[in-house]
Amino acid sequence: MALNAAAKADTFPKLLVRNAELFATRPAMRHKDLGIWQTWTWAETLAIVRAYAVGLNRLGVKRGETVAVVGGNRPKLYWSVMAAQMLGAIPVPVYADAVAEELAFVLDHAEARFAAVEDQEQVDKILSVIARLPRVEMLIYDEPRGLRDYDHSRLRAIDRVIEDGAQALAGDPALAAWLDNEIAAGKGSDPSIILYTSGTTGQSKGVVVTGERAIKAASDSVAFDRLSENDVALAYLPLAWVGDHYLNYCQGLVAGFCTACPESSETAMADLREIGPTYYFAPPRTLELLLTRVMIRMEDAGLLKQKLFHYFIGVARKYGERILNRERVSLVGRILYGIGNLLVYGPLKNVLGFSRVRVAYTAGEAIGPELFTFYRSIGVNLKQLYGQTEAFICVTAQPDGQIYPDTVGPPFPNVDIRIAENGEIQFRSPGMFVGYFKDEARTAEVMTPDGYIKSGDAGFFDEKTGHLKIIDRARDVGRLNDGTLFAPKYIENKLKFYPNIREAVAYGDKRDFVAVMINIDLTAVSSWAERNNVTYASYQELAGHPRVYDMIERHVAEVNRALADDKVMAGAQIRRFLILHKELDADDGELTRTQKVRRRFIAERYAPLIAALYDGSSEADVATEVTFEDGRKGVIRARVKIRDMKPEPVRAAMEKAA
């Protein structure tokens, strides 16, 4: 690892030049196209990006202006980011699944004149709101399908831009020198990217990160996990999400590892298996989904296989984690685990694509401890980190060998954390943002006068381990009317551990008791329905089925039992629940683009249901407007049933949190 060279390069274009020398023939990027993995080395990548940058400049892209990047994980879009940065322009990635409204907001707010987009879908979306975007001059696209007959006065294929740049470079030797100059002219203190947050709390904000800080942050984490040019990562998370930019772009450039782009978002799981990444990141939701799929398939397996699976998963639970942590384990345990690895864990990891994973992280949301230990027990070195866009990710992370499922680890190297008097976590980090784009007021809101960032999360340092524990979003933690502490996420995560429950939203702040709205997981519940001869015609019908209610009721009762054992949360047992008639969806504003629940918005949208949860009625009518994928709107009406739950006897000594 040439960390020294990395420290000298203070912008990403300079890093790219370094990598093209240092790792010239190593793969920088892979992409599965027409069924075959295509590879570009670092030297090839540099050549392409240089041509692309010249091509962009010839279209009029200038230093200091923004270039929007809209689409999925495709090499040409990553190159768009690189090429823009090479010219000193600031890339602004936008979520590919953003509806036209959101897209219009970001493009307008970022004042983008140029947008690099994936395909016809994105072009259509931007064209549908172009009247409100007078600044937008040119769209350049990756995938030409369907765009042939479009008016090309404001459209250009990325391929053509690159070709044009390459020709210009070949024809004019002075141009190469000019470009070298442009790269050298980039300063570490210049903004390198603007990441629009998905906004659990309203309109999105543009987080401005500088090259120097981003590289510092990425260098720390590369050293922390000893990542090198021999590692491989799969880029399958939204391009516009800070995590993807950090992992696949920044860390990739700093460490020189290979970033593989899946064929399409639907094939990501199969591609994961083919690529076999050594470095992997997944939000809890994805890990949950993978486990759910495995469990469903196990239910359909033969009896012998099922017995074998469950026996050895039991063995793994007992010894796996301790073996991974290199603790002392009895010989019998090691032998049993070895057999299990041969028969179950090895093949299982292979199916999941985790065979070569050396380091895996999960973050974005709290992960259920059962889920977390499951992966660790089968030998996947899964770790948690706690981060924020404003920190440019890492605030804390679990170091190898010091893993506790309920903490997120000690402060990351060079990160300074303190707990404010109200319990809020505040920090300073090497990668921390310089401000929200064009929004000083909100920048001032999250910064303390002495330069710390307010995280908005409540937490504390565990006395035994010195690791940070996150309780919840500070503003979400509340109290029931009788004074019991109510942390909604804590309850929701317990519920979400059940494969049948996809999403849960708990209410209880300033109420008499806790009530939850539950979203069933269609994959898991439909498979269950098939096995149990439950017939249904639609999601709505399945969700309202009495036997589905019975099943969910058992899950809720189990959660209540677990809560009863917890001395702080015993009083916050779930007393009433309902199953929602529609899936919560980011297109309807119910989830953020990173799939987090927008609690307050949901409360407003389903006000009649919340009212019914607390007024004792056994069912309620609700009509909700939904947005279809093509932007049309419709209304879903339903009568939703509500179930009461008996509180479980409190076994632990009841202590009200004071």
Place this chain on the structure above:
Amino acid sequence: MRAPGGPEIAVGDVLLSVENVSLSFGGVKAISGVSFDIRKGEIRAIIGPNGAGKTSMLNVINGFYHPQQGRITFKGKTRPHMQPYEAARGGIARTFQNVALFRGMTVLDNIMAGRSLKMHTNIFWQLLRFGPALREEVAHRVRVEEIIDFLRIQDIRRTPVGRLPYGLQKRVELGRALAMEPDLLLLDEPMAGMNLEEKEDMSRFILDVNDHYGTTIALIEHDMGVVMDLSDRVVVLDYGIKIADGTPDEIKRDPAVIDAYLGVAH
């Protein structure tokens, strides 16, 4: 990429013409005296109430049925009799009202099967899967992968067709027909039994095929909305007789069509 044989036909010229065709099964007249043409590059719809003779018409065009009367001219060649495989070789591909795929085979293999007429190495080489046969297979696989990419079915490439939902099976069938690189693509109720979203997807693919590959398409469809949106020209059959022929707008206003579909007060 066009199938060989026949003179070059410019876009807008007649690719196939049906003249005075009659077909009967015993005493049942399925088609009587129907004439129309299909021009190169257009999307041509054949519509009509149940039993109007639409599918019979398609079967006549691709040589599955042999009409007792009339002539069919395809790419300038008039033919008395033709076998389906001759039609296929001549550049006519089709999909079926009921999906007719190899259910136990993967999507990839099904679409590869569509290339079989284009394979030139003999069975000996193919069994060895070596030398020229391997090179040929790779070349065909490239075309098939392009089609998989075109129809966005990468994620089900290795899935046996029998495990797929109906809408996707229809798409795979379209893929297999496309693998033949046809001059004329016959679609028999491409959207039957589909939900709205699947219909929209399929419409998009049909338009894209027409636009991207320049394939001439003749389709039978019951969904009037789809027919009127997709097609350049529509021919209407009723009880085996042609009752109207024209652009979608003309057809919508044609009294004979309205009568056939809504019934007439007697």
